[in-house]
Amino acid sequence: MLFSQTAEYALRAAVCLADRAGQPQTTQQIAEATRVPAGYLSKVLQALGRADLVTSQRGIGGGFLLARDADAISVLDVVAAVDPIQRIATCPLGLAGHGSNLCPLHRKLDDALASIEQAFASTSLAELLKTPGKIRPLCEVKITGDGANIAS
Amino acid sequence: MLFSQTAEYALRAAVCLADRAGQPQTTQQIAEATRVPAGYLSKVLQALGRADLVTSQRGIGGGFLLARDADAISVLDVVAAVDPIQRIATCPLGLAGHGSNLCPLHRKLDDALASIEQAFASTSLAELLKTPGKIRPLCEVKITGDGANIAS
DNA sequence: GGACATTTGGAGATTTATGTCCATAATAGG
DNA sequence: CCTATTATGGACATAAATCTCCAAATGTCC
Numbered sequence: 001m002l003f004s005q006t007a008e009y010a011l012r013a014a015v016c017l018a019d020r021a022g023q024p025q026t027t028q029q030i031a032e033a034t035r036v037p038a039g040y041l042s043k044v045l046q047a048l049g050r051a052d053l054v055t056s057q058r059g060i061g062g063g064f065l066l067a068r069d070a071d072a073i074s075v076l077d078v079v080a081a082v083d084p085i086q087r088i089a090t091c092p093l094g095l096a097g098h099g100s101n102l103c104p105l106h107r108k109l110d111d112a113l114a115s116i117e118q119a120f121a122s123t124s125l126a127e128l129l130k131t132p133g134k135i136r137p138l139c140e141v142k143i144t145g146d147g148a149n150i151a152s
Numbered sequence: 153m154l155f156s157q158t159a160e161y162a163l164r165a166a167v168c169l170a171d172r173a174g175q176p177q178t179t180q181q182i183a184e185a186t187r188v189p190a191g192y193l194s195k196v197l198q199a200l201g202r203a204d205l206v207t208s209q210r211g212i213g214g215g216f217l218l219a220r221d222a223d224a225i226s227v228l229d230v231v232a233a234v235d236p237i238q239r240i241a242t243c244p245l246g247l248a249g250h251g252s253n254l255c256p257l258h259r260k261l262d263d264a265l266a267s268i269e270q271a272f273a274s275t276s277l278a279e280l281l282k283t284p285g286k287i288r289p290l291c292e293v294k295i296t297g298d299g300a301n302i303a304s
Numbered sequence: 305g306g307a308c309a310t311t312t313g314g315a316g317a318t319t320t321a322t323g324t325c326c327a328t329a330a331t332a333g334g
Numbered sequence: 335c336c337t338a339t340t341a342t343g344g345a346c347a348t349a350a351a352t353c354t355c356c357a358a359a360t361g362t363c364c
Contacts (some may be wrong), residue, residue, distance in 0.1 A: 179340080179341075194341075195343095198343080211338090211341085212340075
Protein backbone atom coordinates (compact mmCIF):
# COMPACT_ATOMS: atom_id res chain seq x y z
CA MET A 1 0.00 0.00 0.00
CA LEU A 2 1.37 3.37 -0.97
CA PHE A 3 -0.39 5.28 1.76
CA SER A 4 -0.36 3.82 5.21
CA GLN A 5 -3.47 2.40 6.75
CA THR A 6 -3.11 4.92 9.53
CA ALA A 7 -3.17 7.84 7.10
CA GLU A 8 -6.27 6.44 5.47
CA TYR A 9 -7.96 6.14 8.85
CA ALA A 10 -6.96 9.66 9.83
CA LEU A 11 -8.42 11.06 6.64
CA ARG A 12 -11.68 9.22 7.10
CA ALA A 13 -11.96 10.51 10.64
CA ALA A 14 -11.13 14.06 9.62
CA VAL A 15 -13.69 14.06 6.83
CA CYS A 16 -16.23 12.62 9.22
CA LEU A 17 -15.62 15.41 11.69
CA ALA A 18 -15.76 18.00 8.93
CA ASP A 19 -19.07 16.59 7.79
CA ARG A 20 -20.48 16.87 11.30
CA ALA A 21 -18.84 20.10 12.28
CA GLY A 22 -20.07 21.61 15.51
CA GLN A 23 -21.35 18.32 16.86
CA PRO A 24 -18.76 16.55 19.02
CA GLN A 25 -18.28 13.00 17.83
CA THR A 26 -17.21 10.23 20.13
CA THR A 27 -14.62 7.70 19.13
CA GLN A 28 -17.38 5.14 18.83
CA GLN A 29 -19.44 7.28 16.52
CA ILE A 30 -16.51 8.03 14.27
CA ALA A 31 -15.49 4.39 14.30
CA GLU A 32 -18.89 3.29 13.12
CA ALA A 33 -19.16 5.92 10.43
CA THR A 34 -15.70 5.30 9.08
CA ARG A 35 -15.45 1.57 9.75
CA VAL A 36 -12.18 1.96 11.54
CA PRO A 37 -11.34 -0.30 14.51
CA ALA A 38 -12.34 1.78 17.51
CA GLY A 39 -9.31 1.00 19.61
CA TYR A 40 -6.92 1.96 16.91
CA LEU A 41 -8.94 4.98 15.89
CA SER A 42 -8.49 6.22 19.41
CA LYS A 43 -4.76 6.36 18.83
CA VAL A 44 -5.19 8.07 15.50
CA LEU A 45 -7.41 10.72 17.04
CA GLN A 46 -4.85 11.29 19.74
CA ALA A 47 -2.27 11.93 17.04
CA LEU A 48 -4.59 14.39 15.33
CA GLY A 49 -5.00 16.08 18.68
CA ARG A 50 -1.28 16.40 19.21
CA ALA A 51 -1.06 18.02 15.78
CA ASP A 52 -3.73 20.50 16.84
CA LEU A 53 -6.11 19.41 14.13
CA VAL A 54 -8.83 18.28 16.49
CA THR A 55 -9.89 19.17 20.01
CA SER A 56 -11.26 16.71 22.50
CA GLN A 57 -13.66 16.88 25.35
CA ARG A 58 -14.26 14.19 27.92
CA GLY A 59 -17.45 13.23 29.64
CA ILE A 60 -21.05 13.27 28.55
CA GLY A 61 -21.61 15.26 25.40
CA GLY A 62 -17.90 15.12 24.75
CA GLY A 63 -15.96 13.80 21.83
CA PHE A 64 -13.86 15.29 19.05
CA LEU A 65 -14.21 18.45 17.00
CA LEU A 66 -12.08 19.92 14.26
CA ALA A 67 -9.82 22.51 15.78
CA ARG A 68 -10.28 24.82 12.80
CA ASP A 69 -12.69 25.33 10.00
CA ALA A 70 -12.73 22.56 7.42
CA ASP A 71 -11.41 24.86 4.72
CA ALA A 72 -8.38 25.64 6.86
CA ILE A 73 -7.29 22.02 7.13
CA SER A 74 -5.66 20.35 4.17
CA VAL A 75 -5.41 16.71 3.32
CA LEU A 76 -1.68 17.12 3.78
CA ASP A 77 -2.18 18.42 7.30
CA VAL A 78 -3.99 15.26 8.23
CA VAL A 79 -1.57 12.90 6.54
CA ALA A 80 1.42 14.71 7.98
CA ALA A 81 0.00 14.37 11.48
CA VAL A 82 0.13 10.60 11.42
CA ASP A 83 2.51 9.57 8.66
CA PRO A 84 4.63 12.45 7.37
CA ILE A 85 5.52 12.40 3.68
CA GLN A 86 9.24 12.17 3.92
CA ARG A 87 10.85 13.91 0.99
CA ILE A 88 14.20 12.71 -0.30
CA ALA A 89 16.53 15.48 0.76
CA THR A 90 19.83 13.68 0.72
CA CYS A 91 21.27 10.65 -0.98
CA PRO A 92 19.67 7.53 0.49
CA LEU A 93 22.95 5.68 -0.03
CA GLY A 94 24.66 8.03 2.33
CA LEU A 95 27.42 8.78 -0.14
CA ALA A 96 29.66 11.65 0.66
CA GLY A 97 30.30 14.53 -1.71
CA HIS A 98 26.86 14.60 -3.23
CA GLY A 99 26.01 18.09 -2.09
CA SER A 100 22.32 18.77 -2.36
CA ASN A 101 22.02 17.05 -5.71
CA LEU A 102 20.23 13.79 -6.22
CA CYS A 103 20.89 11.24 -8.93
CA PRO A 104 18.20 11.01 -11.63
CA LEU A 105 16.54 8.07 -9.93
CA HIS A 106 16.05 9.77 -6.62
CA ARG A 107 15.22 13.05 -8.31
CA LYS A 108 12.40 11.22 -10.05
CA LEU A 109 11.17 9.65 -6.85
CA ASP A 110 11.31 12.92 -4.99
CA ASP A 111 9.47 14.66 -7.81
CA ALA A 112 6.70 12.13 -7.37
CA LEU A 113 6.61 12.82 -3.66
CA ALA A 114 6.53 16.54 -4.37
CA SER A 115 3.56 16.20 -6.69
CA ILE A 116 1.62 14.27 -4.10
CA GLU A 117 2.53 16.73 -1.43
CA GLN A 118 1.34 19.53 -3.67
CA ALA A 119 -1.92 17.80 -4.48
CA PHE A 120 -2.62 17.12 -0.84
CA ALA A 121 -1.61 20.56 0.34
CA SER A 122 -3.95 22.25 -2.11
CA THR A 123 -7.00 20.25 -1.11
CA SER A 124 -8.93 21.11 2.02
CA LEU A 125 -11.38 18.96 3.89
CA ALA A 126 -14.07 21.44 2.93
CA GLU A 127 -13.38 20.86 -0.75
CA LEU A 128 -13.89 17.16 -0.31
CA LEU A 129 -17.28 17.84 1.19
CA LYS A 130 -18.54 20.34 -1.32
CA THR A 131 -17.51 18.36 -4.37
CA PRO A 132 -20.62 17.95 -6.51
CA GLY A 133 -21.89 14.55 -7.49
CA LYS A 134 -24.21 11.86 -6.37
CA ILE A 135 -21.69 10.27 -4.09
CA ARG A 136 -21.72 11.55 -0.56
CA PRO A 137 -18.50 13.25 0.52
CA LEU A 138 -17.67 11.00 3.39
CA CYS A 139 -17.64 7.35 2.64
CA GLU A 140 -20.77 6.34 4.40
CA VAL A 141 -24.31 5.60 3.52
CA LYS A 142 -26.49 8.64 3.70
CA ILE A 143 -29.99 9.54 2.78
CA THR A 144 -30.72 13.02 1.49
CA GLY A 145 -33.98 14.70 0.65
CA ASP A 146 -33.86 14.02 -3.06
CA GLY A 147 -33.14 10.33 -2.88
CA ALA A 148 -30.76 7.79 -1.53
CA ASN A 149 -27.21 8.73 -2.29
CA ILE A 150 -24.84 6.03 -1.34
CA ALA A 151 -21.19 6.74 -0.95
CA SER A 152 -18.25 4.67 -1.97
CA MET B 153 7.99 6.09 3.96
CA LEU B 154 5.74 6.42 0.98
CA PHE B 155 7.61 3.94 -1.15
CA SER B 156 8.68 0.70 0.41
CA GLN B 157 12.26 -0.04 1.15
CA THR B 158 11.97 -3.06 -1.10
CA ALA B 159 10.89 -0.93 -4.05
CA GLU B 160 13.79 1.41 -3.46
CA TYR B 161 16.18 -1.54 -3.41
CA ALA B 162 14.70 -3.00 -6.56
CA LEU B 163 15.11 0.28 -8.40
CA ARG B 164 18.70 0.65 -7.31
CA ALA B 165 19.45 -2.86 -8.50
CA ALA B 166 17.68 -2.33 -11.81
CA VAL B 167 19.53 0.90 -12.49
CA CYS B 168 22.77 -0.80 -11.58
CA LEU B 169 22.11 -3.58 -14.07
CA ALA B 170 21.11 -1.07 -16.72
CA ASP B 171 24.32 0.83 -16.13
CA ARG B 172 26.36 -2.33 -16.60
CA ALA B 173 24.30 -3.90 -19.32
CA GLY B 174 25.84 -6.93 -20.97
CA GLN B 175 28.05 -7.73 -18.01
CA PRO B 176 26.44 -10.21 -15.61
CA GLN B 177 26.49 -8.83 -12.10
CA THR B 178 26.57 -11.07 -9.08
CA THR B 179 24.40 -10.38 -6.06
CA GLN B 180 27.52 -9.32 -4.21
CA GLN B 181 28.55 -6.83 -6.86
CA ILE B 182 25.10 -5.29 -7.00
CA ALA B 183 24.91 -5.21 -3.22
CA GLU B 184 28.15 -3.28 -2.97
CA ALA B 185 27.25 -0.84 -5.71
CA THR B 186 23.80 -0.15 -4.36
CA ARG B 187 24.50 -0.51 -0.65
CA VAL B 188 21.67 -2.96 -0.21
CA PRO B 189 22.01 -5.82 2.30
CA ALA B 190 23.18 -8.74 0.16
CA GLY B 191 20.91 -11.33 1.69
CA TYR B 192 17.84 -9.25 1.20
CA LEU B 193 18.91 -8.12 -2.24
CA SER B 194 18.95 -11.75 -3.20
CA LYS B 195 15.23 -11.94 -2.50
CA VAL B 196 14.58 -8.75 -4.40
CA LEU B 197 16.45 -10.04 -7.42
CA GLN B 198 14.45 -13.25 -7.29
CA ALA B 199 11.29 -11.17 -7.43
CA LEU B 200 12.61 -9.24 -10.42
CA GLY B 201 13.36 -12.58 -12.04
CA ARG B 202 9.85 -13.86 -11.46
CA ALA B 203 8.57 -10.70 -13.13
CA ASP B 204 10.81 -11.42 -16.10
CA LEU B 205 12.71 -8.20 -15.70
CA VAL B 206 16.06 -9.88 -15.13
CA THR B 207 17.62 -13.16 -16.11
CA SER B 208 19.98 -15.11 -13.94
CA GLN B 209 22.82 -17.46 -14.56
CA ARG B 210 24.51 -19.65 -11.99
CA GLY B 211 28.11 -20.61 -11.73
CA ILE B 212 31.33 -18.84 -12.63
CA GLY B 213 30.77 -15.78 -14.78
CA GLY B 214 27.14 -15.87 -13.85
CA GLY B 215 24.94 -13.29 -12.22
CA PHE B 216 22.04 -11.12 -13.27
CA LEU B 217 21.27 -9.31 -16.50
CA LEU B 218 18.35 -7.17 -17.55
CA ALA B 219 15.96 -9.33 -19.49
CA ARG B 220 15.26 -6.51 -21.96
CA ASP B 221 16.87 -3.35 -23.11
CA ALA B 222 16.93 -0.58 -20.53
CA ASP B 223 14.62 1.60 -22.56
CA ALA B 224 12.03 -1.17 -22.56
CA ILE B 225 11.81 -1.36 -18.78
CA SER B 226 9.98 1.35 -16.90
CA VAL B 227 10.33 2.44 -13.33
CA LEU B 228 6.79 1.21 -12.88
CA ASP B 229 7.74 -2.25 -14.12
CA VAL B 230 10.34 -2.52 -11.41
CA VAL B 231 8.18 -1.14 -8.63
CA ALA B 232 5.25 -3.32 -9.66
CA ALA B 233 7.43 -6.40 -9.51
CA VAL B 234 8.09 -6.06 -5.81
CA ASP B 235 5.44 -3.75 -4.38
CA PRO B 236 2.54 -3.17 -6.77
CA ILE B 237 0.92 0.25 -6.71
CA GLN B 238 -2.54 -0.72 -5.66
CA ARG B 239 -5.05 1.63 -7.16
CA ILE B 240 -8.29 2.31 -5.33
CA ALA B 241 -10.83 0.56 -7.49
CA THR B 242 -13.61 0.04 -5.02
CA CYS B 243 -14.74 1.65 -1.81
CA PRO B 244 -12.24 0.83 0.95
CA LEU B 245 -15.11 0.78 3.42
CA GLY B 246 -16.69 -2.07 1.57
CA LEU B 247 -20.02 -0.31 1.37
CA ALA B 248 -22.56 -1.79 -0.97
CA GLY B 249 -24.27 0.16 -3.70
CA HIS B 250 -21.38 2.37 -4.56
CA GLY B 251 -21.00 1.14 -8.11
CA SER B 252 -17.68 2.12 -9.58
CA ASN B 253 -17.80 5.59 -8.09
CA LEU B 254 -15.57 6.74 -5.31
CA CYS B 255 -16.28 9.44 -2.80
CA PRO B 256 -14.28 12.65 -3.26
CA LEU B 257 -11.71 11.60 -0.68
CA HIS B 258 -10.85 8.33 -2.31
CA ARG B 259 -11.10 9.87 -5.74
CA LYS B 260 -8.44 12.32 -4.65
CA LEU B 261 -6.24 9.60 -3.26
CA ASP B 262 -6.62 7.47 -6.34
CA ASP B 263 -5.84 10.44 -8.55
CA ALA B 264 -2.58 10.81 -6.66
CA LEU B 265 -1.84 7.14 -7.20
CA ALA B 266 -2.67 7.54 -10.88
CA SER B 267 -0.28 10.43 -11.30
CA ILE B 268 2.53 8.49 -9.72
CA GLU B 269 1.74 5.46 -11.80
CA GLN B 270 1.79 7.64 -14.89
CA ALA B 271 5.10 9.26 -13.96
CA PHE B 272 6.68 5.90 -13.29
CA ALA B 273 5.26 4.25 -16.37
CA SER B 274 6.62 6.95 -18.63
CA THR B 275 10.15 6.78 -17.33
CA SER B 276 12.49 4.04 -18.47
CA LEU B 277 15.66 2.90 -16.84
CA ALA B 278 17.51 4.17 -19.90
CA GLU B 279 16.17 7.65 -19.33
CA LEU B 280 17.53 7.64 -15.81
CA LEU B 281 20.94 6.80 -17.17
CA LYS B 282 21.07 9.29 -19.97
CA THR B 283 19.84 12.24 -17.96
CA PRO B 284 22.42 15.00 -18.34
CA GLY B 285 24.15 16.52 -15.36
CA LYS B 286 27.18 16.10 -13.22
CA ILE B 287 25.62 13.50 -11.03
CA ARG B 288 26.17 9.95 -12.16
CA PRO B 289 22.97 8.11 -13.09
CA LEU B 290 23.28 5.32 -10.61
CA CYS B 291 23.86 6.34 -7.05
CA GLU B 292 27.42 5.31 -6.72
CA VAL B 293 30.77 6.95 -6.81
CA LYS B 294 32.25 6.93 -10.25
CA ILE B 295 35.22 8.49 -11.93
CA THR B 296 34.90 9.54 -15.54
CA GLY B 297 37.47 10.88 -17.98
CA ASP B 298 36.62 14.52 -17.49
CA GLY B 299 36.80 14.57 -13.72
CA ALA B 300 35.37 13.05 -10.63
CA ASN B 301 31.61 12.97 -10.75
CA ILE B 302 30.12 11.86 -7.53
CA ALA B 303 26.60 10.65 -7.34
CA SER B 304 24.01 11.25 -4.73
C1' DG C 305 -20.55 13.22 46.46
C1' DG C 306 -22.11 9.40 43.32
C1' DA C 307 -23.02 7.48 38.86
C1' DC C 308 -22.01 7.53 34.33
C1' DA C 309 -19.60 8.93 29.91
C1' DT C 310 -15.66 9.84 27.60
C1' DT C 311 -10.74 10.61 26.44
C1' DT C 312 -5.87 9.35 27.73
C1' DG C 313 -2.01 6.65 27.85
C1' DG C 314 0.43 2.51 28.44
C1' DA C 315 1.18 -2.46 27.99
C1' DG C 316 1.02 -6.00 25.17
C1' DA C 317 -0.73 -9.08 21.00
C1' DT C 318 -0.73 -9.83 16.20
C1' DT C 319 0.56 -9.19 11.61
C1' DT C 320 3.55 -7.55 8.03
C1' DA C 321 8.00 -5.84 6.35
C1' DT C 322 12.64 -6.28 6.52
C1' DG C 323 16.77 -8.77 7.09
C1' DT C 324 19.90 -13.07 8.05
C1' DC C 325 21.54 -17.63 7.39
C1' DC C 326 22.33 -21.89 5.30
C1' DA C 327 21.67 -26.15 2.73
C1' DT C 328 20.83 -27.25 -2.00
C1' DA C 329 20.90 -27.01 -6.99
C1' DA C 330 22.95 -25.50 -11.19
C1' DT C 331 26.90 -24.05 -13.96
C1' DA C 332 31.71 -23.52 -15.51
C1' DG C 333 36.35 -25.04 -15.78
C1' DG C 334 40.01 -28.18 -15.09
C1' DC D 335 34.66 -36.54 -11.89
C1' DC D 336 36.01 -32.78 -8.82
C1' DT D 337 36.16 -28.19 -7.26
C1' DA D 338 34.86 -23.57 -7.16
C1' DT D 339 31.25 -20.20 -8.05
C1' DT D 340 26.79 -18.60 -8.08
C1' DA D 341 21.66 -18.40 -7.75
C1' DT D 342 17.58 -20.65 -5.29
C1' DG D 343 14.56 -21.39 -1.71
C1' DG D 344 13.34 -22.18 2.88
C1' DA D 345 13.66 -21.38 7.75
C1' DC D 346 14.31 -18.24 10.93
C1' DA D 347 15.28 -13.43 13.42
C1' DT D 348 14.30 -8.76 14.01
C1' DA D 349 11.84 -4.52 13.49
C1' DA D 350 7.92 -1.86 12.43
C1' DA D 351 3.00 -1.27 11.69
C1' DT D 352 -1.35 -2.40 13.12
C1' DC D 353 -4.60 -3.62 16.53
C1' DT D 354 -6.56 -4.85 21.33
C1' DC D 355 -7.31 -4.14 26.05
C1' DC D 356 -7.72 -1.87 30.28
C1' DA D 357 -6.75 1.05 34.24
C1' DA D 358 -6.56 5.64 34.97
C1' DA D 359 -7.96 10.72 34.50
C1' DT D 360 -11.31 14.02 33.39
C1' DG D 361 -15.73 15.62 32.51
C1' DT D 362 -21.19 16.02 32.95
C1' DC D 363 -25.32 15.38 35.30
C1' DC D 364 -28.17 14.48 39.31
